[in-house]
Amino acid sequence: MNILVLNCGSSSLKYQLFRMPEEQVLIRGGIEKIGSEDALHTYKTDGQDGQDQTTSQILDHREALQQVIEVVTHRSGVLQSVEEIAAVGHRVVHGGEQFALSSLLTDEVKRAIQDNVELAPLHNPANLQGIEAMEAVLPGVPQAAVFDTAFHQSMPPEHYLYPIPYVLYKRHKVRRYGFHGTSHRYVSSRVPYLVHRDLMNLKVISCHIGNGASVAAIQNGRSTDTSMGMTPLEGVMMGTRSGDIDPSLQEYISRKEGLAAAEFSSMLNKHSGLYGISGLSGDMRKITEARAKGSARSALAFDMYEYRIRKYIGAYVAAMNGVDVLLFTAGVGENSPLLRRKICDNLTYLGLELDPQANDQGKGERIISLPTSRVTVCVIPTNEELMIARDTQVLVSGLESWEK
Numbered sequence: 001m002n003i004l005v006l007n008c009g010s011s012s013l014k015y016q017l018f019r020m021p022e023e024q025v026l027i028r029g030g031i032e033k034i035g036s037e038d039a040l041h042t043y044k045t046d047g048q049d050g051q052d053q054t055t056s057q058i059l060d061h062r063e064a065l066q067q068v069i070e071v072v073t074h075r076s077g078v079l080q081s082v083e084e085i086a087a088v089g090h091r092v093v094h095g096g097e098q099f100a101l102s103s104l105l106t107d108e109v110k111r112a113i114q115d116n117v118e119l120a121p122l123h124n125p126a127n128l129q130g131i132e133a134m135e136a137v138l139p140g141v142p143q144a145a146v147f148d149t150a151f152h153q154s155m156p157p158e159h160y161l162y163p164i165p166y167v168l169y170k171r172h173k174v175r176r177y178g179f180h181g182t183s184h185r186y187v188s189s190r191v192p193y194l195v196h197r198d199l200m201n202l203k204v205i206s207c208h209i210g211n212g213a214s215v216a217a218i219q220n221g222r223s224t225d226t227s228m229g230m231t232p233l234e235g236v237m238m239g240t241r242s243g244d245i246d247p248s249l250q251e252y253i254s255r256k257e258g259l260a261a262a263e264f265s266s267m268l269n270k271h272s273g274l275y276g277i278s279g280l281s282g283d284m285r286k287i288t289e290a291r292a293k294g295s296a297r298s299a300l301a302f303d304m305y306e307y308r309i310r311k312y313i314g315a316y317v318a319a320m321n322g323v324d325v326l327l328f329t330a331g332v333g334e335n336s337p338l339l340r341r342k343i344c345d346n347l348t349y350l351g352l353e354l355d356p357q358a359n360d361q362g363k364g365e366r367i368i369s370l371p372t373s374r375v376t377v378c379v380i381p382t383n384e385e386l387m388i389a390r391d392t393q394v395l396v397s398g399l400e401s402w403e404k
């Protein structure tokens with residue numbers, strides 16, 4: 001069975017086509033700058049060394065998906081026709097309180113995603129566009145939604161409520177939801193394979209450090225707390241997002257700078273974080289390079305970023321009354337030995353002993369602490385797309401009309 005997995009952003013789209021249950025990736029690709037004259041589509045088929053790319057005018061997600069289907073079924077030679085796509089799985093960022101699990105897409109589920117647009121205005125509209133465009137391009141093909149928020153629905157109320165008037169939760173669902181759940185679920189599910197212990201008896205702190213970044217406390221296999229909140233802005237410092245700030249800054253800065261609410265929100269989401277402090281970039285590779293060349297502002301940005309992640313780790317050790325496994329994942333977490341070392345060098349009070357060689361030189365899924373360490377530190381490359389393909393396979397296999 002071939003399953004197409006889609007991650008639709010506001011101006012981008014990432015996709016992978018899986019052959020299931022073998023879990024073989026037949027083709028992976030992405031389109032950037034959707035809505036412009038020079039949208040860029042890059043893709044790579046299984047076994048191919050380099051990657052192919054084309055630029056063309058792509059005005060919306062429907063056109064983008066038509067091009068994906070055209071590449072998958074014709075240009076790349078991966079499939080012969082669209083008939084060979086058995087199901088589609090979508091990353092949906094905000095599922096609100098309705099979804100603790102992935103779900104087949106029905107009109108009711110789509111309405112629920114629409115209802116949550118207000119809670120994730122940057123993400124959910126693009127996810128819905130992708131779903132509707134796919135319905136038009138592949139009518140009748142079953143589709144599933146896999147929610148970033150679902151894994152964190154296990155948080156208890158004392159962790160997910162804000163200490164503000166309770167009526168706001170009742171009236172408007174103002175609470176913490178948490179994100180990157182598909183990634184935290186995937187990487188924590190890999191822990192038993194690495195440490196040979198039962199996840200049900202482990203306290204795990206999972207650091208998903210990519211463009212967006214979040215830390216999760218996972219106890220007995222379930223998320224008990226996580227750093228992102230009602231939106232993906234709360235928590236640690238990120239590439240361009242501030243993470244936690246004093247809420248009074250809004251009133252003060254808006255008055256001083258004459259900013260409207262939307263402008264203030266845009267400042268926190270797009271002009272803050274590593275980018276805001278360094279004045280250079282939100283990309284950790286550029287910050288690391290500039291820091292090495294002596295840029296004081298990039299060094300400051302790096303130190304703040306590391307410190308704010310470490311504070312959350314400390315908080316979650318306290319929250320769970322201990323930690324057995326500390327794991328790093330996503331673009332920065334997987335690829336920055338420097339960040340991992342700086343974090344771990346300041347956690348020795350936990351009895352944590354990093355293995356410098358394994359941290360610097362190893363590749364892929366691995367333990368990077370010494371055998372004597374009281375906390376096992378791991379790097380586990382995330383694979384949200386595989387998780388989405390697996391959930392979609394399970395969901396469509398249960399369909400009565402299922403014939404493929």
Ligand SMILES: Nc1ncnc2c1ncn2[C@@H]1O[C@H](COP(=O)(O)OP(=O)(O)O)[C@@H](O)[C@H]1O
Nearest residue numbers: 210211212239282283284285330331332335336
């Ligand atoms: N070798 C590396 N060293 C440090 N940071 C890296 C490296 N490779 C990628 N990154 C960082 O990973 C981030 C992107 O992470 P990713 O998980 O792909 O994000 P997203 O899925 O949110 O777009 C960027 O900030 C990028 O700089």
Ligand SMILES: CC(=O)OP(=O)(O)O
Nearest residue numbers: 179180211212213232
């Ligand atoms: C929810 C979220 O922050 O996602 P991303 O890291 O892909 O921006």
Ligand SMILES: [Mg+2]
Nearest residue numbers: 210211212330
């Ligand atoms: Mg990501």
